Every structure is written in C-alpha cells, then in structure tokens.
Amino acid sequence: MSLRNIQIESEYRNLHGNIIRDFYNPLLSEAIAYDRSVGFFSSTALSCFSVGLCSFLKNGGKIRLVATPYLSTEDIQAMRDGYKARNEIIENALVRNLFEPENGKEVERLNMLANLIAECRMDIKIALTKAGMYHEKLGIIEDSDGNYVAFSGSSNESENAFLNNYESTDVFCSWKDFEKDRALKKKNSFEKIWNGTDDALEILEFPKLKDEIIRRYKKTAPKFDMDEDFSYEPPKIGEMNLGESSAKYSPLVKKNVPMMPKWFEKNIFDYQKEAIDNWAKQGFCGIFDMATGTGKTLTGLGAVTRCFESNKKLATFIVVPYQHLVEQWVEDVVKFNIRPIIAYSTSSQIDWKDRLKKAVRDQKIRPSEKSFFCVVTTNATFKSNFVQDQLKNIKADCLLVVDEAHNAGAGGFKKILDSKFNYRLALSATIDRHGDDEGTRFLYDYFGYVCVSYGLEKAIEEKKLTPYKYYPIIIHLTDGEFSEYKRLTKEMLQHTRVSKSGNVELDSYGELLAIKRSRIVAGAQNKLDAFRKCIEPYKKKTNILVYCGATTVVYDSDSSGGEYDFDKSEVGERQIIAVTKILGNEMGMSVSRFTSEEDIASRRVITENFKNENLQAIVAIKCLDEGVNIPSIKTAFILASTTNPKEYIQRRGRVLRTWPGKEYAEIYDFVTLPQNIDAVRYLTDEEKASGRALVKNELLRLKEFSGIALNRIDSLCLIDEIQQVYQITDKDLNDKKMEDFYE
Known part of the structure; x- marks a missing residue:
C-alpha cells in the first residue's frame, strides 16, 4: 500500500x-x-x-x-x-x-x-x-x-x-x-x-x-463491500448535511450519456412508464399532463433517456420559465448521468456560450465520441439570437423539452418553435391556456397528443400527493373599493370585442383596466384583518406559506364609504410588506419573503431554513407559482385572488407535495365578494348584477378547490348559499358572455 x-x-x-x-x-x-x-x-x-x-x-x-x-x-x-x-x-x-x-x-x-x-x-x-x-x-x-x-x-x-x-x-x-x-x-x-x-x-x-x-x-454491522456500480438515490432528507445541498452524478460510468438511474427504474410508477411508452410510440412527440408534484421532471428525463437510446445522436434543449427552475432541473438532470450546459445570463457556468458552441461543433465532427449534449435554459435565453443561431448549426436530431409548457403558447414563443425539433415534449399540469384558444390549439398542434393525463384527484387517491382541507375565508370589498370596481367594469365594456370563435375578448387598453380591477380585489383592505384572525392559532407553528398579490393595500380613513382612488393606491403599502409586518412584528414569527427580488443563493438559504423549521413562514408573490419545490409546506394562506385556473391550480399544488409527518395540508383561501352576503339578500336583481362578475370568478375557484377537499361538505354548503343569493346557476359559471364585463 x-x-x-x-x-x-x-x-x-x-x-x-x-x-x-x-x-x-x-x-x-x-x-x-x-x-x-x-x-x-x-x-x-x-x-x-x-x-x-x-x-x-x-x-x-x-x-x-x-x-x-x-x-x-x-x-x-x-x-x-x-x-x-x-x-x-x-x-x-x-x-x-x-x-x-x-x-x-x-x-x-x-x-x-x-x-x-x-x-x-x-x-x-x-x-x-x-x-x-x-x-x-x-x-x-x-x-x-x-x-x-x-x-x-x-x-x-x-x-x-x-x-x-x-x-x-x-x-x-x-x-x-x-x-x-x-x-x-x-x-x-x-x-x-x-x-x-x-x-x-x-x-x-x-x-x-x-x-x-x-x-x-446505526442499524446493522458496517457493510464495507459496496458494489462498484454504486447507485445514487435522490437527494432528500436522509442526508446528514451540515450546510450544503447535494446533486447527483455517478462517477463510475461514462459521463454525459443519458442513463436511467437504478433507483428510478426500480421505483418508476405505472403512470410514468405509461407516459414514456406512449411518447415513444407517438414518434417522441407529445404532452405529459401531470398534476404538480407527481414527478413530471423525472418522467421527462426518463423520456430523454429513452429517446437517446433509440437515436444514439441527440441534441436536447430543456427550457423552463425562470432561472431558479434551471438550477432545480439541473439537480435532477445530473442524476441521469448527464452533464448539462447551464445557459442563462447569470449562470454559474460563465463560459456556457463557449460550451454550447463546442458541443455543437464536436457533435458534428466527432459524433462517435460526442453523440449527446444537453442544454438547460430559460425561456428568455432560449429565444435569444445566440441560442437560435447555434440551433441552426446542429446536424443531429433535436429534442425540445418545455417545462410549464402553457407558456409556449404565447406569441413570442410560438414564433421560434419550428420544425428544427423533430422530437418534442411538453410538460404541464395546466396545458390549456386560460382565455387563449388560439394559443392552446397551437400547443396541441406542435407537441402532439397527451401521452398521459394524471390528475390531482387520482394522485391523492394513490398517495402520490397529500390530501388537504380547504377553508374559504369570505371577505367583502369596502364601499370605496366596490365603487371603483364598478367604474372600471363599465369602462372595460367599451373595450371588448368578439373573437372569430365567438368568445368575448378585451383589447389592449381593456386588459390594462382588467389588471387595475383585479388589483383592487387582490389588495382588498379587509383581507388583512381576516388574515390576522386566521394566522393567530398558527403563530407557534411552522411550514406556513402566504401568497400575496403584486398589489398595494389602501387604508381608508372610513372603510365603510368614501371614494376609492386607484392612483392613490400606488403609494399605499405593498400587501407583501403589510403581511410580513403582521407575521414578524405583531405575531413575533420568523418569516422571510420569497419574491423576484431575492437571488438564487438567497432562495436556497430561505428554502433550507424553511425545511429545517428554522423559519416559520414564507411570504411569496407569483414567482413561487411555477416549479418551485418546497414539499414541507403544510399550511397555505392564499390572499392573492386570481381568475386564471393555471395559477390557482399551481398554487394549490405547491402545498400538496408529500413530506414525512404531513398527513394532510391546509389551504385558507381569501374569497372576495362585492358586499356582505347577508346584505345582498335584500338587494334588487339590478343591484346584485353589479357584482355578479366578481362572484362568478370567485365561485369557479371555490368549486375547484372544494371538489376533492377532505372537508368538502362545508365548502359546498357555502357555494350553494352564494349561488342562491346571487342567482347564479352552474351553467352561468361555464358561460363567458359580453354581459359579464358589465355585471
């Protein structure tokens, strides 16, 4: 020796x-x-x-x-x-x-x-x-x-x-x-x-x-005769870790050749195998429609491996919405024996452009040695001239994997999705684009058929996700907020049009008015008082997520009346700051914000502290919607109202990932109605009509969240009461009419 x-x-x-x-x-x-x-x-x-x-x-x-x-x-x-x-x-x-x-x-x-x-x-x-x-x-x-x-x-x-x-x-x-x-x-x-x-x-x-x-x-006598073909497991909570998270790549096999990890082959679920098999049968084109938290990423990487095994020469581009999701994908990519090119503006691979050029060149002139390369990148970087120019030089078969693929139906993205990619895979829990039939049709035309549809209810039933209890918290607009809401609604009516498919749409100015109107609902003043009461029993607990709106909260001197000045609301207090003060200053809780202002390193620290219960609550805005994996979240308070099913379904999905000791999750949803429901009973039909559009939007989310909740009966009774008071039928909820912009 x-x-x-x-x-x-x-x-x-x-x-x-x-x-x-x-x-x-x-x-x-x-x-x-x-x-x-x-x-x-x-x-x-x-x-x-x-x-x-x-x-x-x-x-x-x-x-x-x-x-x-x-x-x-x-x-x-x-x-x-x-x-x-x-x-x-x-x-x-x-x-x-x-x-x-x-x-x-x-x-x-x-x-x-x-x-x-x-x-x-x-x-x-x-x-x-x-x-x-x-x-x-x-x-x-x-x-x-x-x-x-x-x-x-x-x-x-x-x-x-x-x-x-x-x-x-x-x-x-x-x-x-x-x-x-x-x-x-x-x-x-x-x-x-x-x-x-x-x-x-x-x-x-x-x-x-x-x-x-x-x-x-310590369980048994030490086992010192490990097989050289050591198989790596996913990096989860079973590690003794004094500070640094881990990623997986086996050093014992040829690097950068996609391989199914043994732990994945051994434990792959039937629906994941079905997805990969169907995708291969359809010529390696298709859509994985899988509920948030059911393993879309690993299933997608299994598909990448299958495609390479069939073709032996492949250039793969994995495209995700945000930088932090690139890093999250990389943690899984390396488990499949792939050494990715990490491509975005502030990548840790500062020479990623040179790496991509070299990979394209090597695959062309040294195909037997450099038969595969993989790029993980953001939507923005993928659309850049540099990446698009490199794509033109690739001579091998190309595979495009798009995560949160509903984003690919937008105009800017659609323009660059051409026939260069003969293999295509779309991953999304919500592939249909809300209010955009044309964009939705494009996604199905470009990516192909749905290879697997694995919904939330089935995932909970098969214990792939956590069951949940749903608590709708009813609040109402102040008189000033409701007055401004009605004014904007009337103005929006002047900026509507009927599309070729017969749907009612807003022009560009009408969309701006709609954003203003939605901010009134998201930042409703009464939400903060309701939130104080709801959070009080949880001030000693951990694993709490609070969703805020990207809006401000206006504190009226007289909340029961007066004019609501939207321009004045721009100088009000941001809802996320107000909520952070309630948690930190009033309740004495340890809390951190999770927004676009925090860099990737800060988010990692926040996530680790949260998992270790050194941090009780995370207060987030929209950036937590897509792809972020914090499975230890047990209780969510959703202050940010949204009418987009994609957004609220994803927000629910953030809370339902499995975690040791997590028997069920809890969701508190702050449902905003125009007026106190008891007072509405005494209004005329004409007076009720002025807030019916808002009520319909909130009811859609109420019904979606309540449908498979453990305590669904309580919510269904509330839904029935609201529908009766406002005289809204189930058919009304599914119809989008011109009158909805006025009601």
Missing part, C-alpha cells in the same frame, strides 16, 4: 475531469488515514468515493473531520443576545440538521457513517472563529509508509461540490522535492487545528452529536 505508485496531478478541476475517479478513489484505496477540515460536510461525500472508501476501511483506515455548524439567523442572534449558552445553541443546531432516511441507500449510507463513529474510526470536531465562519478546505491522505498527500482548494466535502460545482484542488506530495515543504506545512496546519492549538480557531467536541448519529442511524 503506497501512494507513490499512483499517478497524481498537481491540480484537479472538477468539470475538466473526474476528481472522484482520478484522485479520491485511487488514493483512499492505498491509505490508512484521511484528515479533512472543511466549511461544510455532507454524508453524500462518503457515497461519492465509496469504492475507495471501502478499501480504505479494509486497510484499517481512520477519518478525522473538522467542519463548521450551520447556524440559522435566529441561532446567531440568540448567541449575540445571550439568550442561551453558545454551546447549547450550536449543539441544538447540529442535532436539528439530522434527518431520517427515506430509502434503502440512504439507510446504508448513514448506517456506515454511524458505524464508523461507533467504532472510533471516524471522529468529528467543530471549528468556530471569533468572527465570520471557518471556511478552509484542507485535506491529508496518508499511507502506512508515512507518505502523504496534502491538498486544498475551493471544494467542500459534499457530493454537489465534487460532482457538479466548478471547483479546483491543488495537490502536494510529501516525497516530491519541490512539494514536500508545502505538504508539510499543510499537514502541520491540520494537526494544529485538530489539537486546538490554532489561536484563530476554537475547536469543540460534541459527544451528544455523535451519540445522536449512532442512535438514529
């Missing part, structure tokens, strides 16, 4: 090679000691180099790890304020970040970790600085002859860092003349850190952490 027999480079760069295959596995196979000090450590790292680690453990190897704890904003503030002893806060934070495994591979991974600690073959210490955080990345690998390799760089000890990030590692060998001094300095630095003699750091031991890992995860 000697490290000297291994060819070792002086530098490794993750995306220009495979550091697991070329560095970690061969060195650990010959080693007896592995020392590592890093900012973050995840148990997923052990899975990455499991081949080398198994040999290392057979050699009697031991691991010493120094890491820093993940502390929430509340932890740090409590330490500053002296609410609790610092060590208690840190210890609680460490234990809080331990989760239960959800599948067999996660059990094996954590069982190995627990056994290593129980047998004193792995020890963990925590590093703290007086200010800031410990962020060094230093490692020492040593063999039985005393030869050692010291390395440092940008990479943390996690699967994401090893296999997906752009990281660099500098290496120094103790037996090489020009490197041994650097190697010795780094070895001595680690020993000082481990022994607590580095004056800049404080090194702490937490026996409770190690005891808790053993208690939770």
